[in-house]
Amino acid sequence: MKSLMSLFSKMTGKNNISKITHSYQYKFTAAYGVQDFPEFVGAATVDDVQVGYCDSNIKTVKPKQDWMKKLFERNPEHLEWYSQKCLGNQHVFRANIDILKRRLNLTEEGPHILQRMNGCEWDDETGEVIGFNQYGFNGEDFLALDLKTLTWIAPKSQAVLTKLLWDDEKARLEHNKHYCIYKCPDWLKNYIRHGKSFLQRTKNPSISLLQRTPSSVVSCHATGFFPGRAEMFWTKDGEEIHEDVEKGEILFNNDGTFQMSVEFNVSSVPPDGWRRYDCVFQLSGVGDDIKITLDKSVIRTNSYPPEFPAALVAGIAGGFLLLLVIAVIVLWLKKRTGFRHVDGED
Incomplete structure (x- = not known):
């Protein structure tokens, strides 16, 4: 589809x-x-x-x-x-x-x-x-x-x-x-x-930079936000960029909040240029943006892609048909x- x-x-x-x-x-x-x-x-x-x-x-x-x-x-x-x-x-x-x-x-x-x-x-x-x-x-x-x-x-x-x-x-x-x-x-x-x-409350997310290996894409992952009307993107020197960027869907969490991710392929970024890039999160109803700078010292490794829902991970153990x-x-x-x-x- x-x-x-x-x-x-x-x-x-x-x-x-x-x-x-x-x-x-x-x-x-x-x-x-x-x-x-x-x-x-x-x-x-x-x-x-x-x-x-x-x-x-x-x-x-x-x-x-x-x-x-x-x-x-x-x-x-x-x-x-x-x-x-x-x-x-x-x-x-x-x-x-x-x-x-x-x-x-x-x-x-x-x-x-x-x-x-x-x-x-x-x-x-x-x-x-x-x-x-x-x-x-x-x-x-x-x-x-x-x-x-x-x-x-x-x-x-x-x-x-x-x-x-x-x-x-x-x-x-x-x-x-x-x-x-x-x-x-x-x-x-x-x-x-x-x-x-309940519906008109606002809750800011926890934001992390995730990377599987030193050579893989860096994923900026926001979770725990509400409402589900949000935007997330990467900037260079304060300007939004689209090249080498892949945005994920907004997904549900089990507690009623939401999560989303936006990936950035950093392979062409020189080591001394990383801090020129920021991940920016915007939440409907909240005036201030949340930013996290691309910095190797704050990147965490992650066993699963951040957009991979926990429900799907559990479903794999339940069998192929259920996953299908x-x-x-x-x-x-x-x-x-x-x-x-x-x-x-x-």
């Missing part, structure tokens, strides 16, 4: 990170032919913070933040809606995988992964709302709903037949449009109000192409 998780464009400068756009997302993943992985997983996020989770093993919705738990306690019908969506989508997704296996003449054994990401973004300054609904299959973009035309977009020929069939489901299309324009942003605003103290599932999920959710849709509810 050639590029889907911002919702979306990558942030490339200080002006971008100062803009506050809130997001509410559902992410559903159905797995077929994979051992030691739930058949169905659902998660809801607000501003990239997971607020709810369910899977086919626990068969219930679990709030992931204290403020979300309190909201569910005050509004039990809200929790019931989520529970029904989780259980209902589990059966729908399994049926859709069976249909796609036949339609695309795929092997019965698998593994096969069907995913959906839907929700909305809301700009609290302009009031602009953007809805999206996107399907991925086996790590590739499969279908997206165009809100303006209320038709599905098929990026690959294998999805055309499904597109044509779904384009005829007019009632469903209108239902999804209503969800995108009204229900999703209303719920998002409600969640922002209830979780304000995780890789497919990360591929689709982290390399989206800005392929937008709108379908909030099946």
